[in-house]
Amino acid sequence: DGGITQSPKYLFRKEGQNVTxxxxxxxxxxxxxxxxxxxxxxxxxxxxxxxxxxFQKGDIAEGYSVSREKKESFPLTVTSAQKNPTAFYxxxxxxxxxxxxxxxxxxxxxxx
Amino acid sequence: xxQVTQSPEALRLQEGESSSLNCSYTVSxxxxxxxxxxxxxxxxxxxFTLYSAGEEKxxxxxxxxxxxxxxxxxxxxPKPEDSATYLCAVQASGTYKxxxxxxxxxxxxx
Numbered sequence: 001d002g003g004i005t006q007s008p009k010y011l012f013r014k015e016g017q018n019v020t021x022x023x024x025x026x027x028x029x030x031x032x033x034x035x036x037x038x039x040x041x042x043x044x045x046x047x048x049x050x051x052x053x054x055f056q057k058g059d060i061a062e063g064y065s066v067s068r069e070k071k072e073s074f075p076l077t078v079t080s081a082q083k084n085p086t087a088f089y090x091x092x093x094x095x096x097x098x099x100x101x102x103x104x105x106x107x108x109x110x111x112x
Numbered sequence: 113x114x115q116v117t118q119s120p121e122a123l124r125l126q127e128g129e130s131s132s133l134n135c136s137y138t139v140s141x142x143x144x145x146x147x148x149x150x151x152x153x154x155x156x157x158x159x160f161t162l163y164s165a166g167e168e169k170x171x172x173x174x175x176x177x178x179x180x181x182x183x184x185x186x187x188x189x190p191k192p193e194d195s196a197t198y199l200c201a202v203q204a205s206g207t208y209k210x211x212x213x214x215x216x217x218x219x220x221x222x
Binding site for chain 2: 004006031040042043044045048050058059090092097098100101102103104105106108
């Protein structure tokens with residue numbers, strides 16, 4: 001089955017720790033995205049990548065970093081510089097930037 | 113500034129009671145408008161893409177329509193399993209970014 005996987009489903013960290021969220025897709029999509037979802041707000045774009053070894057900042061990139069070493073993988077690191085990291089994180093992919101995006105199941109990160 | 117507004121924020125329907133959800137948008141050249149369904153604690157599920165005014169798409173009890181300023185998601189004879197949050201997003205020409213609305217939370221009562 002083709003799809004997008006995110007792991008883990010739930011993640012708990014202490015303040016001051018960096019944490020990496022995994023996103024893998026086997027849809028052979030070129031474009032991948034990371035969003036953050038908070039209650040009462042629309043999805044907000046953190047980073048996106050149109051091609052391997054290239055990525056661009058979205059609207060709320062501060063305190064986050066990404067890499068795109070393989071077409072299938074787009075991990076997101078939430079650094080200690082992110083002031084309010086507790087949120088639901090969603091990864092998405094699309095055939096390229098002009099087609100609909102498909103989402104993974106999400107990772108809920110709680111930082112205390 | 114590109115913007116998406118969804119209304120109502122929440123909607124409660126009786127099973128079989130048809131209704132419509134609204135997505136109003138302002139964008140500098142529309143490439144596409146997208147509808148998603150999201151269940152609690154899960155990722156959004158893609159429903160429809162609409163590209164130009166007058167276009168309509170249907171899937172089971174759902175029908176999406178598009179004008180130059182808004183889109184409607186019509187739900188005909190809904191069932192309890194249609195309960196979810198419905199998200200609308202737009203993509204402007206020349207950009208890869210989506211602008212999402214905050215969604216409409218739909219509850220269908222048996």
